[in-house]
Amino acid sequence: MLKEERHNYILNEVRIRNRVLLTDISKKLDVSEDTIRRDLNHLDEQGKIKKVHGGAISSSFHLYSYREDQIYAHESKSVIAEKAIKLIQDDSVLLMSGGTTNLEVARLLPDDKRITVFTPSLPVAMQLLVHPLIETIFIGGRLSKDAQIALGGEAIRTLSQLKADLCFMGTGNLELAAGLTEFDWEVVQLKKAMLDSSKRMVVLTISEKINSSQRFNVCPTSSIHTLITELSPTSEMLKSFVEKGLEIL
Amino acid sequence: MLKEERHNYILNEVRIRNRVLLTDISKKLDVSEDTIRRDLNHLDEQGKIKKVHGGAISSSFHLYSYREDQIYAHESKSVIAEKAIKLIQDDSVLLMSGGTTNLEVARLLPDDKRITVFTPSLPVAMQLLVHPLIETIFIGGRLSKDAQIALGGEAIRTLSQLKADLCFMGTGNLELAAGLTEFDWEVVQLKKAMLDSSKRMVVLTISEKINSSQRFNVCPTSSIHTLITELSPTSEMLKSFVEKGLEIL
DNA sequence: TAAAATTCTGTAAAATCGTGCAAATACGTT
DNA sequence: AACGTATTTGCACGATTTTACAGAATTTTA
Known part of the structure; x- marks a missing residue:
């Protein structure tokens, strides 16, 4: 193993964790x-x-800061990412939101996949650039310091010109009755636009975030085509979602 | 086996692996x-x-990476960045290109400055987010793996809607007769658009990059308002630029 | 304060690199 | 075909880099 490879590996780990x-x-x-x-x-x-x-530790930014309870969560996110990647077909157009789960997807994407990815997330874009065959298009706009994603009219306008094959939506809040919700009004606007810009909506979330909801609504559960968690599709917890017609992976 | 065959084989391996x-x-x-x-x-x-x-290893991995000959250059870039930051007034709108010198500017910006910055550079944007009062707007578009900046029509279209007070243009190539030049055609287009979108054009470059030129022209020397290097304005090397009417810092 | 974990320093072996050189090959000219 | 020149390649050898190990020093933890 080359020294530079180790360095890249370490930098990657630091950036993610x-x-x-x-x-x-x-x-x-x-x-x-x-x-x-x-x-x-x-x-x-x-x-x-x-x-x-x-x-x-990371020298610059602290969004995805380390906490004891997140170490375990990272394992789950890898499992989710692996499942999500299987959905991606060659030469397809993908839309990815931000968040650590999508970052994990970006990290684990195989180098021989040839796809086009649109994203408003700075860390996700950064990670995608590592892969030689992936064409990355950043959805520009005013950057949120918290989420490190582009928000606002400019981003939504760009999204309106787009129809992706697949949308990977990372979220912290999914509930059967309330559907997909968000805390930040601007994030809601962005996610709604992402939903409209894709043929198939895939929500990625760890099971512990299921059955929590925030004050603003992005879309009802029925607008989601596929749900990916770290659990088995037959899990008791997901039963109600299956009944709603969602595909569970 | 021909040398060219070996080269192709190697490039392909690097590209894929x-x-x-x-x-x-x-x-x-x-x-x-x-x-x-x-x-x-x-x-x-x-x-x-x-x-x-x-x-x-793949060269795109290492744009902002360490090289023996860049250790010294880093000192110079800090000096340049310090000078550049003095030009920034509160509540002004700034346009920043990519490159290590601008990254250094982004890093050294004081936390109490309240400004709006537009940039197509991923690393610069990332760095700007660290500062609490700086509003960052990312100029979206197709991302170049090498330069880690957004290029193409989308980026240029965004720029056309903008008139910044100040543009910090990092460059590797400045020459008196040829002006500002670039190796990559798409980068030329972007930089031209940046020039058109700002009232005052400030070129940041270390002295060793002066008097080198590439195949494509961005703008003549006369389009540049201010030139910042690590040298003293009275330096012999910069004499000819002073005569051209450039402000030297 | 003592034990454990981590770091620092020096060392030696292995791998890798750069350079000079000579043989082999390709190329152009007569 | 014969010749001179330039390029390419493999080999030898000393220099450099990288790495693992050992033991002392330091920091962290309980």
């Missing part, structure tokens, strides 16, 4: 801890990461 | 490691790949 443990990387990449330590120090000198005792 | 090992190619193509080494060095000089110890 906002932290890495030295021992974890050492085990994962099967090289000595000394080597990883040298790597981390090297990347720190370049200002790419911040070396701390026992590992490293 | 994002990396190659020198020993692997040597064995696979049944030529000596020295020959492959020469091939890799050659392709690196052309900027097609990035040669590293033990093999090579």
Whole structure:
């Protein structure tokens, strides 16, 4: 394994998780801890990461900050991402929202898939650029500091010109009766536009976010074609959604 | 086996796998490691790949990456960024291109400045989000893997609706007679549009990039209002630009 | 404060690199 | 065909880089 590969791997991990443990990387990449330590120090000198005792953390931004309870969630998101990726056909047009689950999708996309992806999410776009065959189009607009996505009229106008084959919608709030909801009014507008701009709406969410709702409504449950969670489709929790006619993966 | 065949094979491997090992190619193509080494060095000089110890990786990975010769350059870029930031007035609208110098500007911007910034650069936008009072608007479009900026008609259309107070244009190529030039045709189009969308054009470049030119022309030297380098305005090297009527900082 | 984990420093082995050189090959000219 | 020139390739050898290991020093944790 090349040194630069390790560096890329580490930077990627830091970008996604906002932290890495030295021992974890050492085990994962099967090289000595000394080597990883040298790597981390090297990347720190370049200002790419911040070396701390026992590992490293992101040096710049803190949206996807680390919390104990999110470590477990990350595993689930990988499972969801794997399922989602299977839906993508070659030469199709994909629309991806923001959020950590979609970021995981972007990270895990195979390098030999040739697709076009539209996204208003800065981290997702950044991640997509890594893949050689993927054409990435950023949906511009005023950037939200919190979500690191483009919002507002400009973004919605761009979306109105588009009809994607597939839309991967990451969300924190899905409930049977209320449907898809959001806290932020502007995000609601954007997500509505995304819904209108795609033939098939796929919602990606971890099970713990199901059955919670926010104050503004994006769309009813019936507007969603497919729901992907880390659970098995036969899970008790998802029963009511199956009855509503949703495809569960 | 022809040299060109090897080169094509290597480029393809890098494109698909994002990396190659020198020993692997040597064995696979049944030529000596020295020959492959020469091939890799050659392709690196052309900027097609990035040669590293033990093999090579995709060059697009490493736009904003560390190189021996860029360590010194980074100091200069900080100096340039500091000078540029002094030009920014509160409540003004700024347009920033991509490149490492602008990234440095974005990094060093004071947190108490309240401005609006338009940019087509992913890394610059990412960095701007860190500052609480800065409103960032991303100029969307098809993303270039190399430069990590939005290009194409969509980006240019957005720019046409805009008139910024100030434009910070990072460049690698400035020459007295040829003016501002670029290697990539699409980048030229974008930079032309940026020029048209701003009242004052400020070019940021380190002195070592002055007096080099590429094949396509963005604008003549006379279209540039201000030039910022790490050198003193009285420097011998900049004399001819002063005579052309440029403000030097 | 003591134990555990992590870091730092030096070292040695292995892998990789750069350079000079000579043989082989291709190319153009007479 | 014969010749001179340029390019390409493989090999040798010293220099450099990378890596793992060991032991002392430091930081963290309980």
